[in-house]
Amino acid sequence: MSQGEHAAHCDFVLIGAQGDLARRKLLPSLYQLDKAGLLHADTRIIGAARRDYDHATYRNVVLDNTREFMNDDICEETWERFSNRLFFFRLDVDVQSTYDEVKAFIGESPLPSVFYFAMPPATYGNICKGLHQAGLVDGRCRVVLEKPIGKDLDSSKVINDQVAKFFDETQIYRIDHYLGKDTVLNLFALRFANAIFTNNWDHNSIDHVQITVAEEVGIEGRWGYFDTAGQMRDMVQNHLLQLLTIIAMEPPADLNADSVRNEKLKVLKALRPISHTNIDARTVRGQYTSGYLKGQAVPGYLDEDGANERSETETFVALRVDIDNWRWAGVPFYLRTGKRLPSKVSEIVIKFKKQPHNIFAHAYRSLPANKLTIRLQPNEGVELQFLNKVPGLDDPMKLQQAKLDLSFSETFVNERIADAYERLLYEAMVGNQTLFVSRPEVEQAWKWADSIIEAWQHCGVRAKPYQAGTWGPVSSVALLAKDDRTWHE
Numbered sequence: 496m497s498q499g500e501h502a503a504h505c506d507f508v509l510i511g512a513q514g515d516l517a518r519r520k521l522l523p524s525l526y527q528l529d530k531a532g533l534l535h536a537d538t539r540i541i542g543a544a545r546r547d548y549d550h551a552t553y554r555n556v557v558l559d560n561t562r563e564f565m566n567d568d569i570c571e572e573t574w575e576r577f578s579n580r581l582f583f584f585r586l587d588v589d590v591q592s593t594y595d596e597v598k599a600f601i602g603e604s605p606l607p608s609v610f611y612f613a614m615p616p617a618t619y620g621n622i623c624k625g626l627h628q629a630g631l632v633d634g635r636c637r638v639v640l641e642k643p644i645g646k647d648l649d650s651s652k653v654i655n656d657q658v659a660k661f662f663d664e665t666q667i668y669r670i671d672h673y674l675g676k677d678t679v680l681n682l683f684a685l686r687f688a689n690a691i692f693t694n695n696w697d698h699n700s701i702d703h704v705q706i707t708v709a710e711e712v713g714i715e716g717r718w719g720y721f722d723t724a725g726q727m728r729d730m731v732q733n734h735l736l737q738l739l740t741i742i743a744m745e746p747p748a749d750l751n752a753d754s755v756r757n758e759k760l761k762v763l764k765a766l767r768p769i770s771h772t773n774i775d776a777r778t779v780r781g782q783y784t785s786g787y788l789k790g791q792a793v794p795g796y797l798d799e800d801g802a803n804e805r806s807e808t809e810t811f812v813a814l815r816v817d818i819d820n821w822r823w824a825g826v827p828f829y830l831r832t833g834k835r836l837p838s839k840v841s842e843i844v845i846k847f848k849k850q851p852h853n854i855f856a857h858a859y860r861s862l863p864a865n866k867l868t869i870r871l872q873p874n875e876g877v878e879l880q881f882l883n884k885v886p887g888l889d890d891p892m893k894l895q896q897a898k899l900d901l902s903f904s905e906t907f908v909n910e911r912i913a914d915a916y917e918r919l920l921y922e923a924m925v926g927n928q929t930l931f932v933s934r935p936e937v938e939q940a941w942k943w944a945d946s947i948i949e950a951w952q953h954c955g956v957r958a959k960p961y962q963a964g965t966w967g968p969v970s971s972v973a974l975l976a977k978d979d980r981t982w983h984e
């Protein structure tokens with residue numbers, strides 16, 4: 496594969512090079528970028544962690560990782576090229592002398608450095624200071640920060656301030672990996688490249704919106720982290736709110752980072768607060784108990800490895816969210832996300848309004864409304880449900896629900912759906928911030944989420960049990976039923 500003008504040209508320093516994220520996602524994604532010809536010949540990948548590997552050992556370790564975590568055979572030619580880019584340095588983020596070795600290697604490189612912090616956010620401040628003291632920070636370099644940035648507004652400000660001491664906001668790339676999913680990027684295309692949707696995307700046409708991010712997995716050995724977070728901080732504050740902003744934002748003037756992020760921020764600012772006055776009517780919290788997934792018995796949250804049997808952390812959240820602006824007046828957004836639900840499925844359902852008058856009333860008491868289902872994962876695609884006349888002479892106006900179903904795998908047969916991290920690593924390497932979350936967005940999202948968490952505590956709202964393998968507590972059904980609506984199944 497030739498390396499064209501779009502190939503990323505930088506020194507990429509992966510701090511936390513042997514962590515779970517680096518091994519499962521980042522290194523296989525870098526390999527795929529190389530395979531796609533998107534890494535410049537001079538681009539180097541420098542792993543840093545608390546190990547005593549030499550470069551050759553690291554290359555072998557990465558080869559094993561890539562084999563294990565990539566759904567693709569290793570291409571010899573790509574591997575040859577990719578492995579020659581790989582270097583390794585022992586780095587303890589708390590020991591200054593270890594940064595100096597990275598500096599000695601990078602030297603006065605003509606390329607910008609991109610530092611990816613695949614590390615616990617509590618270490619970010621020290622890393623920035625260490626990089627600065629080693630002389631590794633200049634106006635061209637960038638830092639990529641993993642989520643979660645803090646556990647509430649105050650702690651996120653502390654972390655953001657620590658990073659801002661050494662880096663300008665234009666150098667900071669905050670990851671929300673949902674923004675790198677092809678199907679999430681397609682939301683921009685769907686909304687802003689198609690007049691049929693652009694012109695019917697508001698309270699005049701839309702009855703309500705549902706956003707579901709259901710996971711089959713449980714805690715997967717991450718109980719220590721997850722129990723301090725819960726599904727609200729782990730998924731809603733970031734991924735679900737980001738999806739909501741893209742669905743609800745005004746058309747940006749262009750695709751530049753400022754234009755897109757400012758429009759998303761306006762949506763976050765317009766979210767109606769949920770507080771102790773409306774917490775019961777607007778939210779559902781759940782925690783899974785033991786159950787069955789695909790016929791296999793699975794333990795409850797409190798029986799997972801490392802669990803504290805008294806934990807009240809939620810593993811399921813459902814919300815009714817209102818956006819107080821002109822476009823969305825009276826249009827609720829229902830959000831739900833949970834672990835140990837029956838299947839892994841992320842989708843957005845746009846339920847349109849019913850027809851104002853029914854000319855088929857002689858045969859149909861009411862006409863079902865149109866429904867647009869955007870399947871983010873799996874079985875990626877877009878489906879529009881509508882009413883059609885059944886062909887034939889029997890009945891002059893026999894109607895039937897039909898659908899236009901665009902399956903991406905069937906339509907774009909020769910295209911591979913890239914992992915979200917491939918897209919985001921590439922964008923960080925070429926210096927485009929559009930798909931990264933700005934500081935004001937992170938803080939506004941925390942402000943809104945904090946108010947819910949605080950109200951749960953203030954009002955003693957406990958997580959309701961739900962059996963693993965079901966769609967969450969029954970009160971999640973009631974959340975919509977009281978508005979005379981149902982979840983799309």
Ligand SMILES: NC(=O)C1=CN([C@@H]2O[C@H](COP(=O)(O)OP(=O)(O)OC[C@H]3O[C@@H](n4cnc5c(N)ncnc54)[C@H](OP(=O)(O)O)[C@@H]3O)[C@@H](O)[C@H]2O)C=CC1
Pocket residue numbers: 511512513514515516517544545546586587588589612613614615616618641642643
């Ligand atoms: N794993 C995932 O799927 C996801 C992770 N994230 C985020 O990514 C980040 C990394 O997560 P994950 O990979 O799971 O975490 P891990 O705990 O698996 O890895 C973290 C890495 O940090 C290193 N580390 C910790 N302290 C130090 C130190 N003082 N000096 C040098 N290295 C240190 C560890 O190095 P060592 O090997 O030497 O101990 C380890 O390699 C976190 O912010 C997490 O929230 C976000 C979304 C998903």
Ligand SMILES: O=C1O[C@H](COP(=O)(O)O)[C@@H](O)[C@H](O)[C@H]1O
Pocket residue numbers: 710712729730841
């Ligand atoms: O950030 C996170 O996301 C994953 C879900 O990501 P997906 O791409 O598989 O949908 C979630 O399992 C994890 O708890 C959370 O930290």
